[in-house]
Amino acid sequence: MKDLSTTYLGIPIKNPVVIGSSGLASSIGGIKKLADAGAAAIVLKSVFEEEIVAEADVTVAKQLGADENNLEFFDYYDYQVKNDVLENYVSLISEAKEAVDVPIIASINCSSYSEWVSYAKRIQSAGADGLELNIFKLPYGTKHSSEELEKIYFDIAKKVKEHITIPVGLKIAPYFTNLGNIIHRLSHSGVEGLILFNRFTSIDFDIENDQVITGNVYSASNEFTMPLRWISVMANNVGCDLIASTGVHDYRTLVKMLMAGASCTEVVSAVYKEGVEVIGWMLKELESWMERRGYQSLGDFKGKLSQGNSDHPEVFERVQFMRYFSDHKPVK
Numbered sequence: 001m002k003d004l005s006t007t008y009l010g011i012p013i014k015n016p017v018v019i020g021s022s023g024l025a026s027s028i029g030g031i032k033k034l035a036d037a038g039a040a041a042i043v044l045k046s047v048f049e050e051e052i053v054a055e056a057d058v059t060v061a062k063q064l065g066a067d068e069n070n071l072e073f074f075d076y077y078d079y080q081v082k083n084d085v086l087e088n089y090v091s092l093i094s095e096a097k098e099a100v101d102v103p104i105i106a107s108i109n110c111s112s113y114s115e116w117v118s119y120a121k122r123i124q125s126a127g128a129d130g131l132e133l134n135i136f137k138l139p140y141g142t143k144h145s146s147e148e149l150e151k152i153y154f155d156i157a158k159k160v161k162e163h164i165t166i167p168v169g170l171k172i173a174p175y176f177t178n179l180g181n182i183i184h185r186l187s188h189s190g191v192e193g194l195i196l197f198n199r200f201t202s203i204d205f206d207i208e209n210d211q212v213i214t215g216n217v218y219s220a221s222n223e224f225t226m227p228l229r230w231i232s233v234m235a236n237n238v239g240c241d242l243i244a245s246t247g248v249h250d251y252r253t254l255v256k257m258l259m260a261g262a263s264c265t266e267v268v269s270a271v272y273k274e275g276v277e278v279i280g281w282m283l284k285e286l287e288s289w290m291e292r293r294g295y296q297s298l299g300d301f302k303g304k305l306s307q308g309n310s311d312h313p314e315v316f317e318r319v320q321f322m323r324y325f326s327d328h329k330p331v332k
């Protein structure tokens with residue numbers, strides 16, 4: 001038996017396979033299946049700022065009707081609807097904590113911090129072991145500068161950390177001009193982990209029916225290269241756990257992320273595609289690989305291929321093909 005123990009947001013976990021936030025963990029049945037299959041920790045489906053606000057708007061509009069006098073009820077209904085959505089989430093956390101013995105991590109998808117401070121407190125009271133904040137606004141607006149958008153991340157992290165004591169992780173996207181600088185600064189902002197990276201739903205076009213449709217919902221197994229590069233480049237230059245997310249589909253990618261310097265990985269698409277059994281396969285094959293390579297624990301090889309531990313750090317910074325592929329033969 002190998003020692004697969006590691007940490008997620010500084011929380012001790014029994015192995016490096018954490019289930020990332022998704023519908024896989026939106027019911028007690030699903031959560032139990034994941035834990036039984038060997039998941040080391042489970043991130044619940046996110047509670048969405050937009051959803052709560054939208055649901056509150058619809059319900060409040062119905063209650064108001066045409067009668068303006070009803071406006072006095074606005075605040076009450078607005079509060080009540082948001083409260084109901086959050087109440088369901090809080091119940092899921094406490095039921096999950098009773099049902100399984102692995103860490104349960106709540107997840108909030110947010111783009112402002114106005115209401116999240118009180119939500120975070122209730123999530124902590126319900127017994128969540130940690131909180132993941134999925135922060136993102138697509139930067140297509142023309143009014144705000146990069147600095148203003150970046151400040152939102154630090155403000156949210158600061159506010160939430162001021163009000164709760166459980167570990168907090170930030171799940172971010174790679175879309176920053178100076179990604180290394182942001183990862184470094186966020187890792188020292190008081191949070192316990194950074195999840196690199198979030199993967200968004202994409203758009204596609206149906207060219208026969210002139211429609212915008214949803215692109216691939218699940219990641220492909222070759223999408224791991226972006227988190228791999230950034231984890232290996234930043235691993236020796238951060239103040240918290242780095243957690244790999246996107247494209248972890250088998251034990252090979254799991255090993256690569258650990259060798260890059262990740263403390264663990266989050267897995268979603270592989271479980272949707274292959275079933276919960278993929279968790280056990282990954283762990284079994286990880287152990288066989290460690291046996292083959294003579295490793296006893298993850299610490300024996302964690303970060304071994306990070307840029308900081310490399311004799312050729314320049315390789316990590318090479319992004320242009322230059323002469324390297326000048327004699328590359330076209331595929332027939």
Ligand SMILES: Cc1cc2nc3c(=O)[nH]c(=O)nc-3n(C[C@H](O)[C@H](O)[C@H](O)COP(=O)(O)O)c2cc1C
Nearest residue numbers: 020021022023045046134199219246247267268269
């Ligand atoms: C069906 C589905 C639902 C998801 N829901 C959420 C969510 O509620 N919150 C979140 O932060 N990420 C969500 N994600 C993103 C995943 O947590 C993860 O970041 C992404 O799928 C990349 O990891 P993967 O390559 O292992 O799938 C979802 C992904 C999928 C496929």
